[in-house]
Amino acid sequence: MHAPFLPPRPAKSHKAMFGRIGLLGGAPGTVGALLLAGRSALHCGAGLVTLGMLDENVRVDYASPELMFAPPESLVADLDLSVLAIGPGMGQSRQAFELMQTALLHPSTLVIDADGLNVISRHDEFAGVCAQRNAATLLTPHPGEAARLLQARTHEIQDNRELAARELANRFNALVALKGASTVLARPDGEIEINHTGNPALSAPGMGDVLTGMATAFAARMPPWEALRLAVWLHGQAADDAIEEGCGVEGLTASELIGYARRRLNACAA
Numbered sequence: 001m002h003a004p005f006l007p008p009r010p011a012k013s014h015k016a017m018f019g020r021i022g023l024l025g026g027a028p029g030t031v032g033a034l035l036l037a038g039r040s041a042l043h044c045g046a047g048l049v050t051l052g053m054l055d056e057n058v059r060v061d062y063a064s065p066e067l068m069f070a071p072p073e074s075l076v077a078d079l080d081l082s083v084l085a086i087g088p089g090m091g092q093s094r095q096a097f098e099l100m101q102t103a104l105l106h107p108s109t110l111v112i113d114a115d116g117l118n119v120i121s122r123h124d125e126f127a128g129v130c131a132q133r134n135a136a137t138l139l140t141p142h143p144g145e146a147a148r149l150l151q152a153r154t155h156e157i158q159d160n161r162e163l164a165a166r167e168l169a170n171r172f173n174a175l176v177a178l179k180g181a182s183t184v185l186a187r188p189d190g191e192i193e194i195n196h197t198g199n200p201a202l203s204a205p206g207m208g209d210v211l212t213g214m215a216t217a218f219a220a221r222m223p224p225w226e227a228l229r230l231a232v233w234l235h236g237q238a239a240d241d242a243i244e245e246g247c248g249v250e251g252l253t254a255s256e257l258i259g260y261a262r263r264r265l266n267a268c269a270a
Contacts, residue, residue, distance in 0.1 A: 004229060007221055018221060019219075020080060022078060023038055023086075024075060025090035032089065033089030034209070036258075040210040043258050043261065044234075049068065050075055051067055083109045090114065091115055100123075107135055110135065110136070111215050113139075113212040121145070121149045138219065140208065149171075158180075162186075170190075182196060183195040183198070185229060198235065198237075207257065
């Protein structure tokens with residue numbers, strides 16, 4: 001799989017040209033997931049990134065003060081967003097359910113990951129709503145989440161990953177990245193691609209949240225399918241770069257991966 005390039009920045013540019021991104025999640029105890037997604041989006045070139053954090057006690061990221069915060073209910077209703085993402089660290093509370101209800105009606109591209117996928121899997125009516133969306137929907141499940149969405153067992157997903165990815169794309173009318181070794185990308189029209197970047201160092205907490213941030217940032221600047229392809233390729237290539245530089249497969253963190261991704265993204269643009 002050959003990844004597309006991110007469009008170059010014009011000489012006369014401003015931050016709003018690179019997307020107004022909203023990310024929802026971060027329930028008490030799992031705020032790190034949303035912070036990772038937000039930081040990833042920032043470092044992959046998003047113009048304005050706002051977090052709708054369910055944990056009301058978190059209203060600043062001191063490591064990335066560029067991130068903005070807004071009440072989740074306000075952010076999910078903001079029709080000026082270029083892209084909306086929902087799920088990292090969100091939990092499966094009543095509030096999460098209500099946010100998903102509203103998010104599925106948002107007119108912009110929607111990225112759903114993690115607990116966003118788990119909420120959908122628990123409410124059959126969401127599949128139909130998702131399938132009827134006019135804007136693009138991107139789903140990024142790992143095999144366990146895919147199994148819940150398809151009411152199957154994880155080993156059944158792993159036994160035929162391409163079929164599972166196609167079923168998800170068809171059922172939800174979505175662009176799908178079924179994560180894992182050789183991530184499978186699928187479109188509703190049946191097209192399949194296999195990504196070959198990445199290594200076992202990605203088997204670590206928060207890596208999926210970083211991918212969500214990447215996909216969200218790129219979807220503000222590229223067609224959704226190309227954005228998903230680039231995000232998946234770059235996510236794996238960043239881990240390959242880390243190994244190449246002597247990091248080793250043990251102990252690579254999601255926070256570290258963001259730096260490698262930015263470096264590779266800029267190297268491709270040079």
